[in-house]
Structure formats: structure tokens, C-alpha cells
Amino acid sequence: MKIVVTVKQVPDPNSVTVLESDNTLSRDKEVVLDPGDECGIEEGLQLKEAHGGEVILVSMGPERAKDAIRKGLSMGADRGVLISDPQLAGADALLTARALAAAIKPESPDIVICGTESYDGSTGMVPPMLAELLGVPQLTVAKKVEVDGSTIKIHRQTSDGYQVVEGAIPVLITVTAGIAEPRYASLKGIMAARSKEIKQIGLGDLGIERGEPAETIEGLTQAETRKAGSIIQDDGTAVDRIIQVLAEAKVI
């Protein structure tokens, strides 16, 4: 079974975002492999262990995104593909999906695994676009995945429970971050990852032109902020203060 996992390098969710005066993000922010994608890689590795095959990581980003791929390779994935091109800076969801689709299609994977949404954007729009461009069905928001021959069955998270959704390979699935506890890379895994292939390709290799952007930012305004309230240290009187606020709000 050939499994492709899409991965993304994102600003470390555990570090604080600093907005500079010129509206750009602070450059010294750490970047990491998206924690949600670690779960996707883990799910891919478990499927490979159960059914055999190969796990290929596909990412798009600057050269340094190789670090994110390398981390996945040290967990046990077999090889990586990085789409890197200056023209892709600030790519929107459609361009991202087109580039990923062009890189993934020649691999003819049985299963494409994506995170439900990235940690930085959290919009989750690339996976359904990618499924359409690859011409495969999408089984989304999976919190459990079972593969039996060419049949795949997932538990699809809903607002009040889940749906059991069935499909046939080839397929694209999106997985929730809770689907599998990502393994730590072993020392052996880290050593092995050094010699694993990461193929780097540009837009030209994929036969894609950037074209006009589908969306443009016309302006940035300060977000409406709530009036700052009071911050108190709990010195034993905090409960009384909260009770007072609850009473003023007439909920007690």
C-alpha cells in the first residue's frame, strides 16, 4: 500500500506570536512540524505496519521545510518530496492544492492522509480541494481509520458524535490530531533519516504557473478589541469578585 502524508512546517504553537510594527510576524519564531501532521504520519506508519507498503511525505514551503520532512522520516517514513519555489510564497489554498496534487499524482497513492487543518491557518480548505484535483473521494475528520483490503472505514467526528463512513481505495482522508499518539523518533530512526531521499522540486517541474492570485488583501485594520477589564491575583478574595461579576450579569 502506498501512502502519502502531506506535512507542513508551522510556527511553533507553543511560542508566542509577536507582531512587529510593520505588520509582519517576528522572524525569530521557531518553526516545527505541524503537531497535527505528526499524528497523520503516525497513522500512515501504523497502516504501513499493518498492510505493508511505503509512506511518502509531501510538503510545500521554503528550503528549511526539509527539517519538518526529516523529522517525519526519522519517525519511520520512507522518503520525502518538497515543493519549493519562490513563486509559491504566500500561496493561497487553490495554488497550494494544485501544487500538491501535481506532486502527488505521479505517485498514484492508495491513501493520501492530511491533517484536518493546520495549526497556523486552521482553515482546513486544502484537503477537499486536493481530493477533487486528484479525483478521489474524501473521508474527512477521521478519529479512527480501518482498512480491510480495498475498503476503508473511518469514524468521522461530528458536532454531536460521529458518523461511520465507508469508501474504497484510492482515497484522501483527513485525520484529527487525536487519532494516534505520534511515536518518538529513535536514535536509529534519526540516523536512518539522514540518508533517506528528499526530492526537491519547483513549480516548473510540476508544469504549474502561479497565475493571478485568487484573493488579494486590500487592507488591514486593527481587530476590535474588548475593553480591558481588571486582572487580580488570587489572594483568597477572587471567588468573591467572581460571584460579584456573576451577580451583576444576573446569572445568579
Added chain:
Amino acid sequence: MAKIWVYAELHQGKLQPTALELMAKARELGDVEAVALGSGAKAAAATLGKHGAKTVHVNEDKAFDDFIAEPATDALAALHKAQAPDLILFGFTSDSRDVAGRLAARLGVGLISNAGDVVAKNGGFEAKVPYFGGAKVASMRANNKPAIILVRPKSFEASETGGTAEVKELAATIGAESRRAHIVERVTEASEKVKLEDAKVVISGGRGMGGPDNFPLLEALAGALGGAVGASRAVVDAGWVPYAMQVGQTGKSVRPGVYIAVGISGAMQHTVGMKASKIIIAINKDAEAPIMKMADLGVVGDALKIVPALTAAVKAKKG
């Protein structure tokens, strides 16, 4: 007049509230038509008419209920070919995301998601989207036709205008090639307690709760206040509590009278789903946490001590 479509999401015959919220905005932007697919579409059309839809395109094929995204994409793409709308509005929900993404890719157009508002400008449309972790709002212009914009639930208030929609049968053939992601079973896990979206008081827990074993402390407080318990994405991802409890960008949007955030730092992912609450109380060990800057009352302290004491005090006050 611009031609606006609202994708009216149905869940097993039930029209979703987001559809009516979108109607309220769509009426301001142009002539509104709605598309309702699956069981209950015709009944939904009457409601959509009362909310300002001039025409509702319906098709009650069960394939729309039972297969993810592809049947709806086929129907919308076919209708698009015949009607060429200027703007298609979707709710920013799991089901609508699946359809909107697929449709945009098929039509070769972009889309704007996570919008909090939509305005008509210079003959096109701009969406207001949170940017830079929510510190800024970007005005994003859709350069393609149709513009496809996904709007967060509860961004607009639904209201009736009292009209009647013309109901048109949408001709769509759903072939085997689109019956691929089959919903074979639906399981409800949510409890019968107060619904998060409707609760007057919401108490949400994050990583600062220390672990799932401490969530009953929040349940007890919610019980005393007649409220509901929510959670941040971090603890849902960690498997402490079910997704049904997630408040935020990809969870539920709430706007209760009082929102109590316990051990939640206040990342944009979370705050876009709760910042419209009337009163926000935050309890957190870290005085510098972003949530403190938006709270009406921020308490720096140990949640595991404060919450039980608060529960006892509420009970005493209520007698």
C-alpha cells in the same frame, strides 16, 4: 443586482441555523437564491423564503444525505453552469467546508474561509478575515467569479422578512462515481445536558486544567450555574474531552451572557469562537496569557482551587 447564492446546509432533513444567518447578510448584498439539497429540502425552502430567498433550488435525492461532498458538488457545479452566480456563501462548518473546497477546485476559483463579515465593494466582494493571530482583520477581495466565501457560524443574526420563495427543482444526476464516501451509520454521543450553543453560561477548560480527571470540577460549576462545559482545541486534540465540547474556529461559536475560561491561554483558534460573549472571566496561572487581555475579570491563580470554591459559593448564594 448581484446574484448571491446561499448554500443551505441540511442535516438529515434539518435546516442548519447557519443557513438563516447567511440569508440575513446575503439580502444586503443582492438578489438571494438558496440551494437546499437532500431530505427536507422543500420544507427548508419555505423557511428560506421567509428569510428573503427569492428562489430556492431543491433536490431531495437521498444521495445528498448519505455521501460526503461529491453529490452536492455535482449539483452546485451543474447549477453554476446554468446560472453563473456572483457570490456563493457557505457556513464555515465541517460539511460545508467539504463541499466548498471541492466546488472551488472544480470551478478553478479561489475561496476565502473563516470570514466574520462580507461586504460588496467596487463591483466585487470583500471578506473580513482574522489575521496575525486575530490582532488584525484583513479585508480580502475575491478576484474570481463566483466568489466563494465561508462565514463563521453566529457572525450574523438571522431574521425573518416574511417572503415566499419560488421553489425550483434542481435537475441533478448523481452517478456511481460520486457515491464514494458513504455515511453508513450515525452515532450520537452528546449528553442530554444544556446545549453549549444555547447556554447562558459557558465554562470552558484548557490545558491548565491539568488533565481530563479535573473536568468534573467544571461540570460541577456548570451544574450549579445551569450552564454548559466547553473546551479548547488543545484538550480535545489531546483526547481529554470529545470534539462536541470544542469552542473555537473549528469548533462551536458561542455568545453566552457569561463565559468562564479556565486554564485557557486564548489562542485565536479559541477566541474567535467566544469573544462575542457578554462577560468574559478568565482563570489562569499566567497573568500574561492573551485571554487576560480580553477578559472583563482576569484571575491569576490555581484553577483547581478556585473552581471548587466558586462552585460552593454559587451553591451557597443560590441557597
